[in-house]
Every structure is written in structure tokens, then in C-alpha cells.
Amino acid sequence: MDTKKYEELQEIARQSRAWIIRALAEANSGHPGGSLSATDILTYLYFQAMNINPDNPSDPKRDRFVLCKGHGAPALYTSLALRGYFPKDELLTLRKLGSRLQGHPDTRKLPGIDASTGSLGQGLSIANGMALAGKLDDQSYTVYALLGDGETQEGQVWEALMTASHYQLNNVIAFLDYNHLQIDGRIEEVKSGGNFASRFRSFGWHVLEVNGHDFYAIDEAVIAAKQEKYAPSMIIAHTIKGKGVPFMEGKAKWHGKAPNKEEALEALKLLGASWEEI
Template identity: 60%
Template sequence: MSSMNREELLARLQVKAKELRRHVVRMTAAAGSGHPGGSLSAADIVATLYFAVLRLDPAHPTAPDRDRFILSKGHAAPLLYAALAERGFFPPAELLTLRKLGSRLQGHPDMRKLPGVEMSTGSLGQGLSVGVGMALAGRLDGRDYRVYVLLGDGECQEGQVWEAAMAAAHYRLDNLVAILDYNGLQIDGPVSEVMNLEPVADKWRAFGWQVQEIDGHDFGQILEALAAAEKVKGKPSMIIARTVKGKGVSFMEHQADWHGVAPKPEQAEVALKELG
């Protein structure tokens, strides 16, 4: 990739991430409920995956060789829906039906309802286990797809995450990449106070994973980490992405209170102005 092409890609990803954030604000405000904080913190990661990395065809959402993305932190569903709509899986106008009766866009993703959703998530701790299964199935079927799992930091307090981590290393699943949205806040407050994860990088390495630590809002670092993960052989990859809860909306940033509270109309207006 030439430097100019790279610059163009980085600029495109910035635009896409900002659009995803705008969708998140509009959707949660219209619904009057939802989880904006953790959706906003992961927007740059998800934009990079959906618009630069994942091999997907919205016209064939169940194609056997597609890459798989699992939103293990299922409460960030508004972000996933925004990415799927922008990628062409369904019309963006449908986003404003979030959490409304009869809508396919439920409070947590439902793989039976919406094309592009690989797993019904919301019960925290389960996504990585399913990712292990998908990665192992790909190997057994002789397919070259890759599996990406986005985890929350509070979610990593669940024991099942570590069982899955152990299994992934045991089976040497180098087609599996986990990404930790490490914004440092969960619904009850700072992760370090609720149940400290540190030294989190050392823990994943001890479980047999290849570990990278990045700024989760630097598109260059995100791209480079994902490219490096593709070259890892014989072990799964963990990308620890340091992020900011509520990123992009000044009054939401670094605030645990915005984990699961939707902005009121006047707050949404301010947020959308900040997001351009």
C-alpha cells in the first residue's frame, strides 16, 4: 500500500467512525435507552474492521468463506447495527427503530433477526467461546476465514473468558483475534475498583496468546496491529486497545454514568454538533 493510499484509507476511516458515532447518538436518543458509552469507545476499532479488514459480502451474508465478527460485549449493539447498515446489510433508515416493538434491532444483537450478526450476545463472557468454536470449525473445514471477537474490559471479569482463552491457545488458533476495548469503566464504576484486571497483558501472554497493546483511537495503530495479527502462527492474538468511554462526545467521555443511559434530545443535539 502506498503512503498516499494509506493516508486516504486513514482519512476514510475517520469519516466512517464519526458517522458510526453519529448513528449511535441518534439511535439511543430516539429509543430513549441503550448503551452509548461503550459503543462510542469502540467505534474506531469497529470502523477499521468493517471498512478495511473484514471480508464480507452483504449480498451473501452467510457465505462460507466470510470473516466472522462477534460483538461479545453485546450491549454495544448500536455500534454493530450502525456498522452493518453503513456496510450495506440493511438500510440506514432502519437504525432509528432501535429497541422499538417489532424492530429487528433489539437491545442486544439477535442472529436470527438481522443479517450480518454472527452471534446473539448480551450475556457477557460468552463471545470468545463461540469465537474459539468458529475458528476451530474453519480449520476443520479447510477454510481460510478469520474470526474477530470484541471484548469489554468489565466482561473479562467473567471466568468463561479465561476458559476460552485457555482453549484457544491449546488448539493453537492463529485464525482467531480478540480485541479488548479497554476503556477502564463498567456500569458500576472503574474496572480497577470493581475487579482489577491488571496486569492484563501479562495474563493473556501467560495463557499463551500473542499480545499487542495499542491506542484504540489511532487508526494507524489499529491497522498495524490487525495486520501483525494475521502473520502470527501457532497461537491466537489479543489486541489490547486503550480507549475512552464515550469517545467523541465531551460530556460522555470518561463517565461511567453513560454506560447504559441514552442522551435526552437536547443532549443529543449537542453531541451531534460536536461530531460534526
């Protein structure tokens, strides 16, 4: 990845974050912390890595993405809108009655959503199913997935980790959004995930660790993951919850609380954006 691309992705991520803040403020509910920690990964996937076409969102050959941590939906919606899947203004209908932008992603409502998620722990299994179908059909697509760190407390995640390595699903590339925070506090206090890297490795995964806000590092990891011949890859992305909005960064209270108008204006200012501009 060259500097130009890096800067382009940075600018898209900035805009994405601004839209996330504005949409959450309009919705008056939702999850800013985990949307902002995942924004750079999603920006990278939708503007660099994935073979997708917004004009043909159900192309069988396309790469897939499963947002296992479905509450990060605002980050997915802004990525899709900025990528051209639907008009940006629709982002302001987030969580409102009749909106295609449900509180958690709904594949039947919105083009570009590859799987309905929201109940934690189920997404990686869904991604595996897509990857199995890809192998059966001799398709070369990649299935990307993004898990929350707290989400790994769900036992099904470990069932799915076993399935992916058992079936040698090297077409699965998962990210762990390792921001260390969940609703009730630090993951280490709520229920420690221990050494994630060694746990994933012992489940037969190819494990990489990156700074989840560094596009160069994410890019290198994905390129390495794609060269893996047998094992599925887990990219542990070290992230900051609330990234990009300093007063939200590293604070569990911003997991599931939307900013009010005043807080949103302040956040937008910090992101170099304004309410009217977006």
C-alpha cells in the first residue's frame, strides 16, 4: 500500500467516524465505542481488500463480510454508504421505525449486508458456512469476519474456531476487535480472554497481531493471511474503543450510549467535521 492510498483510507475513515457520530446522535441510541474501534478495519476492507461491486451486491463471486459483533452496525452502514451501496442521507434513519438500517444488521433489508447478526457468538459460524460453500463451488472469494473481544466469551465462537481449522478454511480471515472493553467494564475484569493469540493458535488458526488503526499493518496482515494454504487466519487487531473521539476513547460507558447533540457537535469538531457538512 502506498502513502496515497493510506491517506485516502484515513480520510474515508474520518468521514465514516463523523457519519457514525451524526447517525447515532440522530438515533439517540446505539453503540459508538465499538463502532469507532472497528472503523479503520471496515474502511480497509470496503475500500481496499474486498472484491465487491455496490451495483451488484449479491454477486455470487464477491467477497463476503460478517459483522459478528453486530452492534458495530453503524461502522458497517457508514462504510457501505460511503462505498456507494445506498445514499449517505439514509444513514440518518438509523434505528428508526421502518428504516433499512436496523439496530443490528439485517441482510433482508439492506443491500450489502451479507448476514444478519446481532446475537453475539453466531457470526463466525455463518462465515464458516459461506467459506464451505465457496470451497464446494470452487469459488475463490474470501470471507471476512469481525469479532468483538467480549464476544469470545460466547462458547459458540470456540465451536466455530474448531470448525474452521478442521475444514481448513483458509478462505476465512477473521479480525478480533481487541479494544479491551465491554459493557460492564474491562474484559480482563468481566471474564478474561487470557492470551488470545495462543488460544487461537491452539485451535489451529494462523494468528497475526496488528495495530487495528494502522492501514499498513492491517494490509500486511491480510496479504499474509491470503497466502495461508490451509489454516484460517485470525488477525488480532489492537484497537482503542471510541477511537477518533478523544473523550470517548478507552471508556466503557461509551459502549452503548449515544452522544447527545452537544456531545456529537464536540465529537464532530474533534474529527474536523461539522453537523451541516455531513
